[in-house]
């Protein structure tokens with residue numbers, strides 16, 4: 035993840051990290067250790083296989099649960115890749131993630147554009163008719179930034195990665 039910068043020696047917290055590909059990449063780039071807090075338990079078998087394949091079992095701590103309700107220590111680098119769009123309370127999720135980032139917070143979220151909002155609305159309709167309680171959200175970028183800044187971070191870089199997704203790096207300001 036290019037926006038992370040130099041991660042050598044860093045601790046990484048991957049929130050909603052799924053099977054954990056991002057922390058595996060950051061460990062390969064020199065991060066010291068990683069924690070993955072993932073709401074769904076459905077990734078654990080695949081994640082265990084990947085961890086064994088890479089031989090990094092001693093450097094990854096996987097926890098299943100809602101990060102907003104979890105007790106986790108602060109980490110140098112906090113990552114939320116395509117997670118903000120899966121959680122209704124952006125202030126709470128991004129605020130707590132920012133609070134846990136001692137160095138940098140990296141986010142990828144859906145672009146706040148009409149076409150993206152329409153796409154997610156269609157996905158939500160389909161979810162509703164399929165009887166699934168899960169919903170997707172396009173949170174305003176200003177709200178995401180405000181939540182990060184309320185916890186001492188400043189927007190450092192912002193990139194439109196595709197028509198749908200954009201990424202941002204927020205860095206902790208020296209006190």
Ligand SMILES: C[S@@+](CC[C@H](N)C(=O)[O-])C[C@H]1O[C@@H](n2cnc3c(N)ncnc32)[C@H](O)[C@@H]1O
Nearest residue numbers: 050051052071072073074100101115116117120
């Ligand atoms: C679209 S998936 C992205 C997975 C992974 N970050 C990736 O990019 O491949 C979003 C993930 O965020 C997780 N998630 C959503 N809200 C969460 C929360 N509050 N705490 C932990 N995980 C959460 C979901 O369970 C889901 O696995």
